[in-house]
Amino acid sequence: MNLRLLLRSLPSCLFILRSAAWLAPGQARADWLAEWQGELWHVWHACDSKSRDRFRGSPEITDFCLGAFRDAFWLGWNNPHSTPRRIFRSGSASRCSVTLALWTGISLLACLSLPGVRRAIRPSTYRDADGLVMISSGGYSGAQSPSIGFQDYQSWKTSTRHLFTDLAFYQPIRRRVHVTRHRGAELSIGRASDNIFKLLHLEVPRIAPDRSNGDYAAKLFLSERAWRESFGGDPQLIGSVTEVAGLRVLIAGVVSQDSWPLPGQLDAWLIEDERRLSLLPLKSKGFVLAHLQASESRQRADEWRYLSVPREDGTSDHFDCISLAQRERLPFSILLFTLIVALIALPATTALPLGEYPRHSGRLPWPVRMRRWVFFWSKFALVVPLVCFTSLDAAYGSHPLNSTTAQYIQLAVSFFGFLFAFRWILQDQRKRCPVCLRVLSHPVRVGLASRNFLAWNGTELICAGGHGLLHIPELPTSWFGTQRWQYLDPSWGSLFNDAYMPSAGVV
Amino acid sequence: MATEPKLSHTAAMILQTIHGGQVYGFSVMEATGLPSGTVYPAMRRLERDGLIVSKWEQQSIADAEQRPLRKYYKLTRGGVATLQAMHERYPLLKKMIADPEVKNA
Secondary structure: OOHHHHHOOHHHHHHHHHHHHOOOOHHHHHHHHHHHHHHHHHHHHHHHOOOOOOOOOOHHHHHHHHHHHHHHHHHHHOOOOOHHHHHOOOOOHHHHHHHHHHHHHHHHHHHHHOHHHHHHHOOOOOOOHHHEEEEEOOHHHHOOOOOEEHHHHHHHHHHOOOOEEEEEEEEEEEEEEEOOOOOEEEEEEEEEEOOHHHHHOOOOOOOOOOOOOOOOOEEEEEEHHHHHHHHOOOHHHOOOEEEEOOEEEEEEEEEOHHHOOOOOOOOEEEEEOHHHHOOOOOOOEEEEEEEEOOOOOHHHHHHOOEEEEEOOOOOEEEEEEEEHHHHHHHHHHHHHHHHHHHHHHHHHHOOOOOOEOOHHHHHOOHHHHHHHHHHHHHHHHHHHHHHHHHHHHHHHOOOOOOOHHHHHHHHHHHHHHHHHHHHHHHHHHHOEOOOOOOEOEEEEEEOOHHHOOOOOOEEEEEOOOOOEEEEEEOOOOOOOOOOEEEEOOHHHHHHOOOOOOOOOOOO | OOOOOOOOHHHHHHHHHHHOOOEOHHHHHHHHOOOHHHHHHHHHHHHHOOOEEEEEOOHHHHHHOOOOOOEEEEEOHHHHHHHHHHHHHOOOHHHHOOOHHHHHO
C-alpha cells in the first residue's frame, strides 16, 4: 500500500488525533478528543461529498488532523497546572536549571563539533606519552617554534644514550609539490628523521604499493586534509613519485591530521633516512623529540624538566624537556588552576554569606529545606562544565592546541567565567525564596538614608507565593549586618493566589 | 472605563461566524476558509476570554441524525458587545461573513 494513501486513511487520522491528545491537559483530554473525532467525521463526509470542492481531496483530511496538534498544544500550554508552564515559569528554579543545562549542552556540542577542541579533550594519542619529551631551548613557549640546531640533535644521538632510547628530528619547511606538470600545491612539510612515526607510535593507515622500483630518495606522507583539499583525494596519487626540495620522493601514504598534535601545522611529512638528513645545514633549526629510558620512572617524566649538555669549553647548555603527556594535559591543568584562583578571588567580588534565615524554617518539611541546597549545588554542577566547555571552545575552536594564544585565551575565559559564574550563583541564591525558590519580586525602599543609625533603612522584597519577606539593609550595621528572611504567617496566604508550595506556618 | 478588547482579524472573523447561530468547529472552518490549526485554538482563546461559550448537543439529536455529537459554540453578551466594537474596527467584516439577518433577507 502506498505510504501516502496509508497516511490519509481513517485509522491513521484517528491515530494522529490520539497522538495530539497527549499534548492536551489530562482533565480535558477526553472532551477534547471527542470533539475532534466528531469534527473528523464531518470532514470525512465532506470529502466524500461531490458538492464540496474544498474538502474533496484526502490531503485536506490529514491537514485537518495535523491542526489538532496546534490546538492541543495551545490547551496544554495555557493550562495553569501544566508541567511545561510550571517549569518555564518566570523566575522559577526549574527554569534557571533548564536554561543552564541547555547552555551547557550547547557548549558541549560545540566542543564535540569543533575539530580543534575535540583534539584538545580527547585522551592521549600516544601509547607511551609519559616517556616522550620534546626538547626546547626556550621553555614551554619556546617549544612552539623550531629551537634546536641540527648539530645539537646529531651530537645528542650519541651523548644522551644514558637518558634517551631514541631521538627524532623534524623541521617544518614550505615547498611546492607537483604531481603532474599542471597540478601541484604549496604545502607545509615536516622534513623528518625516519624514526619519527615509530617514536610517536603513530599509525600510517595507507601504505602505498611501491610502483617506483625503488627509484626515490625519500618518502612523503600527506595529511588527510591536504590529500583531499589539494589533490582531490586522488587514490592514484599514492604510490607515485614526485620531486620535493630537489629530491625524488615517493608519495607513500596518508596520515590522519588528528594524529599530529605537535607544533607546526603540517600538510605532509618528508621522511628521510639519517644519511640524507645529515645533509641538512648544521645550524638549521628544528624540533627534537626523545623517548626516555625505561629507568626514568613515569612520574619523573613529569617532574624532570632540564637537560644539561656540556660544551667543549667546559660550560654547558641547558634545555627544557617538556613531557608530551604534560602538554596534552595542559588544557585540564589550566582549568583546574583557574578554578582554584577564581574560588580564592571570589570573596573580593561578593559577600559569601547567603543571609540570615530564622529557625522557624525548622517547621518546613525537610525535602523543602533540602531543595534549596540541592538547587544551590546543582547550579555549581552545571556552571563548572559550562565554563570549561566554553573556554575550550573559545581557545581551541580557532587556534591549534599548542598555540600560546589559545592557552592565554583559555586562561582568561575560564578564570573570568568561573569568577563571574560563582558570583552570580551566590547573588542569585540570595534573592530567591527559600521555600519555593522563585526569584523575589516587588522591591520596596523602606526608611530614610539620613536615619540609617536610628531606624532600619533598606529594601524589602516579597515572595510572589506569599512565603516571606527579605530585608536587605542599605548599609550593613552591627545589628543588621546581612540580609534577613522573614517567614510569613499562613494567614497571608489568602492574599497570594500564586502559592504552590506549603508555607512554613502550614506544616 | 471599560477597555475595548483587541482581537485579531482572524478572531473577529470567527466571532462573526459564530454570531451566525448554532455553529461547530468544522462549520466555522467552512465559513471562514481558515485551517483547523487556526480555528480551534482561536475558539479556545475566545472561550477563555468569555466571548463565546460551548455546549455539547443532546445525544438524541445526534442519534437521530446518525452522526457523532457536536459541540456548539455561541456568543455571550460580552461577545456580542465585542463583535459590535469589531465592526467599527473592521468595517468589511459584515460583508465577508454575512449576519444571519442578512443571510435570511
